[in-house]
Structure formats: structure tokens, C-alpha cells
Amino acid sequence: MDETTPSAHLNPLQRFGRDVKQVRLARKLTQKNLGRAAGYSEAYVSRVEAGKLLPRPSDKFAKGCDIAFGTGELFSDMLRRIDEGDHPSWFVPYLNLERKASRVLDYSTNLVSGILQTEEYARAIFRSSHPGEEAEVIEGKVAARLRRREVFELDTPPLLWAILNEACLRTVVGGADVMAEQLEYLVTVAASPHVKLQVMPFSAGAPAAHAKPFTVLRFTDSATVLYTETRVGGRMHDSARTVASALDDYDLLRAHALSPDRSLTLIKTVAKEYRA
Template sequence: MDETTPSEHLNPLQRFGRDVRQVRLARKITQKHLGTATGYSEGYVCKVESGSLHRPSEKFAKGCDTAFGTGELFAGMLRRIDEGEHPSWFVPYLNLERKASRVLKYETNLVTGIVQTEDYARAVCRVSNPRASAEAIEDKVAARRRRREVFEGNGSSRLWVILHEACLRTVVSNTEVMAGQFDYLLTVAASPRAELQVTPFSTGVPATSTMPFTVLRFTDSRTVLYTETRVGGRMHDSEQTVDAALDDYDLLRAHALSPDESLTLIKTLLKECRP
């Protein structure tokens, strides 16, 4: 990251990294020293300061505050980065998503956000935020990209995604964007911490609810259902409601194509994009 780059041209993580660097230099602390103080390597500090990490950890942000004597400045900045690029009603869900041991998703219209490519997410964000600036759109795309850490990071979370075929047939932007999205779905499916299935049109009426939903499961045996409408999202934790959602998800899995058959369909669609 160029130190002369105007602040308005930096994304939130680049601004976070710039501020870490500025305070570190003002305190006359080396990257190696800061790494030791926060429990990370010198290379990790370098990546944070350059804005090249998908998201610095909360532990690192708190460690910076301790090393710099800045109270909760950097921890607060990191929290606002997470919260600022999403609707306020979505933030409680995001906080739970990061902590879940199992994330079960069913989507009916678009590829679900957690596995969207940057180009796909950018096109979706532009349509849903037509008056937003280019910088604001890029911030939203980056925030969506960071959600992948649920199954790409070093934690123990597992992701299961069921997409109705309509999600794959709806052309977002153009065939090049769709080809990139199909490529990434194949990558997701190959992950040892993710499963991907497609419910084909040939199945007919969905086995259960036609509305998207997410079930989050936790190591302490808690299970939460998340649903969303045009006016916001809602968490449900009553035993009866959650059990019904889990039954629905089992039916959806049973009626969907197998993981291997789902991959075959995605590969076919990819070939159609790249004849």
C-alpha cells in the first residue's frame, strides 16, 4: 500500500493497516516487536499494515491496543469494519456465523453470499445499492469476501450449502462472471470443510419451504435458525422452530442431487459459459 494514497481511495482494511503502522512508528515499535507483543509473526504484522489480509484477528487488534496503550481503539475499529459494511440487522447474525461449528444454508434465487466470488458479489451489490459510490460497493464486496473465513480459515467450522438450480441459472452480470462463480463453487465443493448440493428444477415443488434460511449449530449444543425478509433478518432459537428447520433441511438434502451429481451439473453449466 502506497503511503501517499488518499484515505478515500483505501478500503477499510487498508485504512486499519495504515493506522496500525502510523501508531507503531509513533511509538517507535518495530514490526517484529509488535508481532511478539500480539502473539503473531513479523510477516503477519506486515500483511496487516499493507491491508492484504482478508481480516485481522480480534486478538491482534486487542494486542495492538495493549502494546500501544490505545484503550479499545483498534478493537473498536475492527468491529466497526465488520459492522459498517452490512445492514445493522445483519450484524448479530454475522457475529454468530463466525462462532458456529456448523453452517447450513439453503438458497433459492442467488448464490448465497458466503460463497460468492468478488465479481458476482460486486454485481449483486451494485443492483441492490444503485446509489452507492464505487468505494462503498468495494467495501461491501470486501466484507462479503471476509465471510469465507468461516470455512477457509484455521477454525473448525463446516459449511453445507444447498442451492436451488434457479440460483445457478440466474445470470448475474454476464457469462464471464457466472463462469468465475461456477469455478469457485467447484473449489468450495472440493474443500474438506464444505459440502455443496443442488436442488434441480426436475425435482418440482421444493420438498419444504420455498424461502431461503440458515441454521447455525454450536459446540455447546445451541442451534439457531436465521430467516430474512425485505425488511430485515430474524433469529429463532425456540426448540420447536429449530427442530422443524432441521427436519426441512434433511428433506432438502434428500431431494437434492448428490454432491457428485451437483458437481456434474455445475461443470455442465461452466462449459455452457465457456463453449
């Protein structure tokens, strides 16, 4: 990154890296000193300062900077704002709750749930839905979507139970190779003890045909929340009656979906069809 590059022309990660470097130099610390204090290598710090660490610096690194610099939560907050800036404003409340949930119950009708998407699958979706955006903007959205996976790296990650309508497997996003990679990734993540996958086959009929996509977030110390989306944005629902109805719907979907083992068999079969 050129030191003379105007701030307006820097992307969020480059601005973050520039600010880390400026404060580091003001504190008379070397990259090696900062890396040691934050628990990372000198090379890691160098990549952060160059704005080249993708998808972004870790929360641990930002916290380490704040401790080393004595800046409170400045860099941690900057990193959080980068995350939020690459998501629609109406999605940020859901994102914050997703990180705190003990269980995430998701039903997807046409596209694989964002938290389970591969990089190329997500990129194809954003290119299609934002045809006029610059490549840099698209890449920011892709990186933000991939960062949602970090929730599974928490000390106590949530249990994700995802039911995918068969249409999610059959709707071609980005081409056959992208779809094959996406379905193979689903098989991989399904091996995690924190992920359960089921497929709602077309043959299930009415239960799948009438259900709209939705997500239920359950917490250990607070009320359950329902999240739904429309063309104009997302909405959180915490009414006891509304949430109870959503849970009843989810139980019905789960009962009509293929078992986890049969679901994986179908996913593998469709992946092979794409590879062929």
C-alpha cells in the same frame, strides 16, 4: 496516503492504518519492530498503514498491535467495527453467530450463498442492489462479504452444508464469464472437507418450489438457531418448535436434492455452457 488528508475523507481501512501509524510512532517503534512483534513483515505493516491491504488486515495483526502497544483490545475492536460497518446492522447478529457455529445448513433459492460468492459475483450483486452508491462503498461491501470465508481458517471451522436451487446456477449475475467463474469456484470449495454442496434440480418439483431461503446454525454448546431474511432485513429464531420445523424442511430438501457427486457434475456442465 497523504498525512494531510482530512479524516472525513479517509475510508475505514485508511483510518485504521493512520491510527496504527500514530500509535507506533508514539511508542517509538519502527515498522520492522511492529512487524516482528505482530508476526508480520515490514512490508505488511507498510501496506496496513497506507490503507492498501485488502480485503483488510488480519485479526492476528490487530491483536499483535494491541499487545505491542499495550492498548488492550483497541485495534481488535476497531477491526471488528470495520467488519460490522460494511454489513447491514440487522445482519451483524447472524455474522457473529456464524463465526461460532459448528454447522451451517443453508438453502439458497436464486443467488449463491454469500459465504460462497466470488469477488466479481458479489460485486455484480451489490452494484445492482445499490445503484446509487459510490464505488468505494460497493468495494467495502464486497470486501466484507469475502471476509466471511475466514471462518474456514479457524482451528475448528464449521461444516457448511449448502443446498442450491438450480436457479442459483441459471440466474445470470454479472454475465457469462462471472457465472462461469462462480460455478468453477463452487467446484473448488466442494473439495474441502468442511463444505458439502447439493443442487436442488428443477425436476424436484414441489419441495424446491415451496421452500424459502433459510439458514440453520448449529452449535456444540448452545441452542440451534434459524436465520431468515425478508426485504426489510433478517431475523433470528430460537423457538424449539420453529427450529425443529426448519430442520425437518432441510431434511426434506436434502433428500430431494441431487447427491453431492451428481450436483458437482451439473455445476460443471452449466459452467461449461457459460464458457461456451
